Amino acid sequence: MPEKNQDYGKIRELLRQGIELQASGKKEDASALYEEALGILGSYYARADVFRKERIKRQMAGLQKAIDGMKGNEKGVNSSWKGGENIIKELGLTITHGEGPTMNQVAGMDELKKELFLKIVYPMKFPELAEDFNVSSGGGFILYGPPGNGKTFIVKALAREIEMNFIYVNPATLMSQWFGNFEKNISLLFRASKLLSPSILFFDELDSLFPSRDRSQSDASRRGVSQFLNEIGGFTSGQGNPVILLGATNVPWQLDEAVTRPGRFDRLIYVPPPDRSSRESIVKNFMSAVSRKGEIDYSSIGEKTSGYSSADVEYLCRHACQNVFQRAIDKSGDDIVTTSDIIKAMSVIKPSISAETVMRYEKYRDLKSGTSV
DSSP: OHHHHHHHHHHHHHHHHHHHHHHTTOHHHHHHHHHHHHHHHHHHHHHSOHHHHHHHHHHHHHHHHHHHHHHTOOOSOOTTHHHHHHHHHHHTOEEESSOSOOGGGSOSOHHHHHHHIIIIIHHHHOHHHHHHTTOOOSEEEEEEOSTTSOHHHHHHHHHHHHTOEEEEEOHHHHOOOSTTHHHHHHHHHHHHHHHTOSEEEEETTHHHHSBOTTTOOOHHHHHHHHHHHHHHGGGSSOOSSOEEEEEEESOGGGBOGGGGSTTSSOEEEEOOOOOHHHHHHHHHHHHTTOSSBOOOOHHHHHHHTTTOOHHHHHHHHHHHHHHHHHHHHHTOSOOSBOHHHHHHHTTTSOOOOOHHHHHHHHHHHHHHTTTOO
8 A cells, every 4th residue: 555655646746747847838848757657557557456457547548648649649639529619600709729828828826826737737637546536627617806817818828738629708799688599509608518528618707697696687697597507517527528617707796696506616716916926927027028128126016016917017017118119219218128117107007906805805715715625
């Protein structure tokens, strides 16, 4: 037993390091670690009993698939995908695969990234290992928090890391008050996500699709919520072809309570405003593309931008650079962006997140912590 635990401890560490390397774009290094883990599994398979051999065999197959995927050796496209793609086209939605940003491009937010990898990425990449620890895959997650902090950006990066089909749902596309089309569209959408699995089905502005039925004055909205609740049941167990349901909202307290009950969108992940370190990273990322810059005191800017959202910080930098650009055109001063230019721009670009706003989200987080995973 100690030898077995030592084997799996080593495998888990290799997988953890491999996923981090893969997330930063170092697929060759990640593949080498996955292959080392595969070798350890192989040696354990050789000395395992009959009962364990079948499970280890499935684990090895899953790991080999991950390795092949990084090396571009995966076999052709699932034959059911075509039908799913046709439905998505009919609904006027978009589907992508292997496109968009990586998690490495999400500035800062290290704790949030760890939570997303632990709850979503790891279970989907290594389902057999997750099964050993009774960690569920698939199901429904809601990312919530103040606007302007990259919830949609993070979800797109997540889809690329897991290398799954990504279906982006714009609420306005699905909603129609004529002849029950809203319910029909929801049903078609869930059907398409099954055909396109493994897939991520992402609902942006989830609250506008599924508002509290006490608040909604629209019969179509009420019917849509009911249809959604009927459809979602088969998507939360992680069994069969995996489909991850993801939603994003700035006002989680306005969601229909039935949507967040166990077995639905029951795993809530708070996306907070960027902390000081994250704000510094955002400024560094933006300024890395600016060739005419002097010494930038990133630490000072990070400290002074408390209350700024991720979007606020980026806009602050953009505004400062535009001011210096205008100066360069007018030949009215230095044409180098400095710390003082960014700080000066703060007199125009104000923070959008108040302390009261943060407190409200944290209060909601604490209230829901008993049902969050």
